Amino acid sequence: MNNNPIGIFDSGVGGLSVYQAVRKHLPKESCVYFADSAYAPYGKLPREELHKRCQHIADYFIERNVKAMVIACNTATALMADWLRAEYDLPIIALEPAIKPAASLTRSGHIGVFATENTLHSERYQRLVAQYARDTSIHQVACHGFVEQVEKGELDSPKTLALIKQYLQPLLEYKVDTLVLGCTHYPFLASSIKKVAGAASLKLLDTAEPVSLQLTRVLAKHDLFNEIALQNDQFVTSASPSEAQTIFTKLLNRPVKVQQG
Incomplete structure (x- = not known):
């Protein structure tokens, strides 16, 4: 299980700011990043629809055996963090405005x-x-x-x-x-x-650094650190992968392959 990836999701590409902090603090870990760009921004989404999206993404992560999940979205944290923690049996790290x-x-x-x-x-x-x-x-x-x-x-x-x-x-x-x-x-x-x-x-x-450090503490608490440098990151979008690939590459300043999710 220690070699399993960390799931990170946001309404779109914004959570890549959190992903970058996670990559800096936890260089041996692999990540699955889900950008729900087809439904962005979450700030305008009705609560019922937001619930469905968070459930869909969490189920996607569970199918890929993530060992922890990071809610890299303030809106999803504010409205869905408590429900996600009650529903899914894995460490869930959320964020909030500083x-x-x-x-x-x-x-x-x-x-x-x-x-x-x-x-x-x-x-x-x-x-x-x-x-x-x-x-x-x-x-x-x-x-x-x-x-x-x-x-x-x-x-x-x-x-x-x-x-x-x-x-x-x-x-x-x-x-x-x-x-x-x-x-x-x-x-x-x-x-x-x-x-x-x-x-x-x-x-x-912003809260990218504090969230990354909290994830580090949680992995340590549950003895979930990956000791082998796998770094097999995956990037997923609910929108157009080709369009997302261009934006991901620009924001991360390196070539990125994005899959449909």
Whole structure:
């Protein structure tokens, strides 16, 4: 079982930011990455449909004997993590917006949160804010269009930069100095966000590194480390494999073969 792969999934290619962190911290492990791009963004998906998609992907992973599953999607975590953990008997690592570290890092007392609508409206997110950010001002934005731009590989196109400016400018006027990237797609826009922010002092926080480290701890706890360097990674999409291959290759900066899932 130790040689079995780790399953990682997201509504699309955004979770590749988590995959990259996993690859860095666990170089001997193999991964199966499932991009559910035909149904992206999850932030707009009805809860019943999201449930069906998460069940389909989890079953796909089980058929491939994954030893652990990473929910590399804030929306799926917020709405489906508890159900997945109750339904499937394997370690499941989820993520959540970095509200706690943002609250400790801000100097202005103003935190920005870029996330999907479903994440911002979820009970899990609201609990995080109530628990860790009571003494700070939260400026949250549902960034419609960000996921679609990353899915197309348009990380710094004029349209993408215009969208970023539209959502970021009001936060800068509120003196936001810490911005939580509450969707795994958004780290791929980090350079463009910093470009739009210009001289403004803005710290960007995402959860790829913490999730990867938590996965490492979980594998250690269950004695699931792979001691042989297999690295037989597989990439799967529910959309067009040929189109996905182009985007995966661009985001990972290396040739990638993508299968239909």
